[in-house]
Amino acid sequence: xxxxxxxxxxxxxxxxxxxxxxxxxxxxxxxxxxxxxxxxxxxxxxxxxxxxxxxxxxxxxxxxxxxxxxxxxxxxxxxxxxxxxxxxxxxxxxxxxxxxxxxxxxxxxxxxxxxxxxxxxxxxxxxxxxxxxxxxxxxxxxxxxxxxxxxxxxxxxxxxxxxxxxxxxxxxxxxxxxxxxxxxxxxxxxxxxxxxxxxxxxxxxxxxxxxxxxxxxxxxxxxxxxxxxxxxxxxxxxxxxxxxxxxxxxxxxxxxxxxxxxxxxxxxxxxxxxxxxxxxxxxxxxxxxxxxxxxxxxxxxxxxxxxxxxxxxxxxxxxxxxxxxxxxxxxxxxxxxxxxxxxxxxxxxxxxxxxxxxxxxxxxxxxxxxxxxxxxxxxxxxxxxxxxxxxxxxxxxxxxxxxxxxxxxxxxxxxxxxxxxxxxxxxxxxxxxxxxxxxxxxxxxxxxxxxxxxxxxxxxxxxxxxxxxxxxxxxxxxxxxxxxxxxxxxxxxxxxxxxxxxxxxxxx
Amino acid sequence: xxxxxxxxxxxxxxxxxxxxxxxxxxxxxxxxxxxxxxxxxxxxxxxxxxxxxxxxxxxxxxxxxxxxxxxxxxxxxxxxxxxxxxxxxxxxxxxxxxxxxxxxxxxxxxxxxxxxxxxxxxxxxxxxxxxxx
Numbered sequence: 001x002x003x004x005x006x007x008x009x010x011x012x013x014x015x016x017x018x019x020x021x022x023x024x025x026x027x028x029x030x031x032x033x034x035x036x037x038x039x040x041x042x043x044x045x046x047x048x049x050x051x052x053x054x055x056x057x058x059x060x061x062x063x064x065x066x067x068x069x070x071x072x073x074x075x076x077x078x079x080x081x082x083x084x085x086x087x088x089x090x091x092x093x094x095x096x097x098x099x100x101x102x103x104x105x106x107x108x109x110x111x112x113x114x115x116x117x118x119x120x121x122x123x124x125x126x127x128x129x130x131x132x133x134x135x136x137x138x139x140x141x142x143x144x145x146x147x148x149x150x151x152x153x154x155x156x157x158x159x160x161x162x163x164x165x166x167x168x169x170x171x172x173x174x175x176x177x178x179x180x181x182x183x184x185x186x187x188x189x190x191x192x193x194x195x196x197x198x199x200x201x202x203x204x205x206x207x208x209x210x211x212x213x214x215x216x217x218x219x220x221x222x223x224x225x226x227x228x229x230x231x232x233x234x235x236x237x238x239x240x241x242x243x244x245x246x247x248x249x250x251x252x253x254x255x256x257x258x259x260x261x262x263x264x265x266x267x268x269x270x271x272x273x274x275x276x277x278x279x280x281x282x283x284x285x286x287x288x289x290x291x292x293x294x295x296x297x298x299x300x301x302x303x304x305x306x307x308x309x310x311x312x313x314x315x316x317x318x319x320x321x322x323x324x325x326x327x328x329x330x331x332x333x334x335x336x337x338x339x340x341x342x343x344x345x346x347x348x349x350x351x352x353x354x355x356x357x358x359x360x361x362x363x364x365x366x367x368x369x370x371x372x373x374x375x376x377x378x379x380x381x382x383x384x385x386x387x388x389x390x391x392x393x394x395x396x397x398x399x400x401x402x403x404x405x406x407x408x409x410x411x412x413x414x415x416x417x418x419x420x421x422x423x424x425x426x427x428x429x430x431x432x433x434x435x436x437x438x439x440x441x442x443x444x445x446x447x448x449x450x451x452x453x454x455x456x457x458x459x460x461x462x463x464x465x466x467x468x469x470x471x472x473x474x475x476x477x478x479x480x481x482x483x484x485x486x487x488x489x490x491x492x493x494x495x496x497x498x499x500x501x502x503x504x505x506x507x508x
Numbered sequence: 509x510x511x512x513x514x515x516x517x518x519x520x521x522x523x524x525x526x527x528x529x530x531x532x533x534x535x536x537x538x539x540x541x542x543x544x545x546x547x548x549x550x551x552x553x554x555x556x557x558x559x560x561x562x563x564x565x566x567x568x569x570x571x572x573x574x575x576x577x578x579x580x581x582x583x584x585x586x587x588x589x590x591x592x593x594x595x596x597x598x599x600x601x602x603x604x605x606x607x608x609x610x611x612x613x614x615x616x617x618x619x620x621x622x623x624x625x626x627x628x629x630x631x632x633x634x635x636x637x638x639x640x641x
Contacts, residue, residue, distance in 0.1 A: 016635070023625055
């Protein structure tokens with residue numbers, strides 16, 4: 001016992017004698033004014049842009065980030081509660097650009113934009129930090145997309161395919177299922193070798209609790225990180241949230257992994273930035289947004305990329321979300337983000353109200369690069385279907401005028417109705433690629449023409465079940481071969497025939 | 509283009525350089541008339557503040573605060589003066605002495621926007637933080 005005591009005393013002595021308190025010159029400023037999360041500080045002659053500064057308040061210390069460097073003052077946004085910051089408080093520079101902890105420890109966690117845990121599971125314990133702002137990879141490091149992101153949503157995987165490294169905007173009014181698409185996509189990444197980061201920007205915390213619960217239920221939290229800047233958090237945290245999420249994604253990118261990042265949503269991000277800019281007295285422009293609101297989003301989304309194999313071959317796929325007001329896609333922020341991204345998924349209230357869910361408008365939605373990443377099998381069936389869906393949209397409007405239609409038109413209308421019916425899909429019910437290929441193949445080859453329209457969804461779910469139990473090898477073969485050869489086509493035809501024989505509502 | 513108080517001050521400082529008291533009086537009167545003509549007398553508070561700073565700078569004068577646990581002897585003060593003068597390349601350092609027994613020992617120097625904390629209290633605090641780890 002005495003041995004251990006001596007040992008501890010010796011160790012203490014050693015530690016204390018080895019301790020060298022280094023006194024160094026520090027740069028200190030004084031708070032001139034503070035309000036609404038913004039502080040103006042005098043002094044700090046050698047501080048840097050977007051450097052972290054530490055406010056020494058009476059109770060504790062809180063960090064801020066430098067956004068304005070002026071002749072005789074510095075504009076700082078306070079990251080956290082600013083109630084304790086008073087005029088005359090001391091502010092220290094830290095010589096560190098704003099950074100967040102990164103590493104595989106963040107997976108499965110709910111964090112705030114500064115990388116502090118919000119899920120009550122203890123500290124992260126990351127030893128690596130990445131700056132939240134980073135210049136995106138250059139031309140040499142990049143490669144065009146060549147691998148698909150399977151969203152598990154039939155309407156999207158077939159008509160608006162997304163590739164790894166793409167930036168695909170999800171745009172639509174409130175309460176129309178934008179988040180649902182993003183969450184379904186995250187759920188469907190299970191076993192696809194993909195890390196997911198969900199960045200909630202200015203969202204209700206109840207909604208996030210719900211989403212996290214859903215993700216846990218689906219086993220998706222094993223590869224997902226949630227970065228949360230809630231509606232009650234100050235604008236400064238909302239502003240840095242997507243950049244922090246992207247920094248965490250870049251850690252995996254640098255390791256050569258694939259990452260999917262969802263920014264939900266960038267309209268609120270722009271609003272938070274507008275608030276900060278106006279408080280910093282930057283001049284307002286259109287819709288009172290500051291002049292650099294385009295750069296705000298372009299520098300963020302440009303960080304999504306597919307790297308060439310020499311640079312690790314990783315990718316960051318970005319799914320930004322924009323909320324429109326009454327379907328107005330020509331507002332300032334929506335047009336900006338549409339022009340930055342590689343395509344958009346446009347969700348329409350009319351379709352939503354007609355019961356077409358997900359309410360994807362196939363005409364206004366595009367994917368500018370995704371088709372290069374589609375698997376061969378899917379490309380073959382989806383190409384024809386996209387054409388038929390487009391013909392149906394054209395005819396449907398026209399057919400309302402007359403009842404006298406020729407056979408060909410009638411056939412196209414019937415086919416179109418079935419396509420629309422197939423695109424309907426429940427939430428949290430992603431469909432695997434192989435099953436999608438089977439259904440689409442049947443559809444374009446007229447194997448669903450004898451199924452009544454109102455029975456389509458019943459027929460489809462039955463088909464999935466039947467395929468799972470009876471022809472698992474066929475599904476595996478489709479995934480493995482990645483294309484439609486004669487054997488597979490014959491297999492699908494066989495599957496449909498056998499399945500139809502079990503149904504009594506189909507005329508034989 | 510609006511002229512800032514600082515620019516007025518810089519002009520005033522450079523024109524006052526090397527003038528005797530009598531000339532300076534006339535110059536200052538003219539300066540005040542200029543401000544009055546431009547309806548700029550509301551800036552006078554700011555201008556006076558800024559003038560003190562700019563004049564000190566042009567004279568190479570630095571104000572420093574020294575905090576210590578006990579009254580410092582002249583030798584130490586001389587050393588501190590030389591240290592600050594060397595740091596800022598100043599000609600003259602004006603030191604304001606403060607005594608604060610809470611520091612336990614050592615000194616804290618404050619000059620311009622820099623702080624040098626060499627007090628025993630700060631070292632103990634750092635040691636405490638280190639031990640907690």
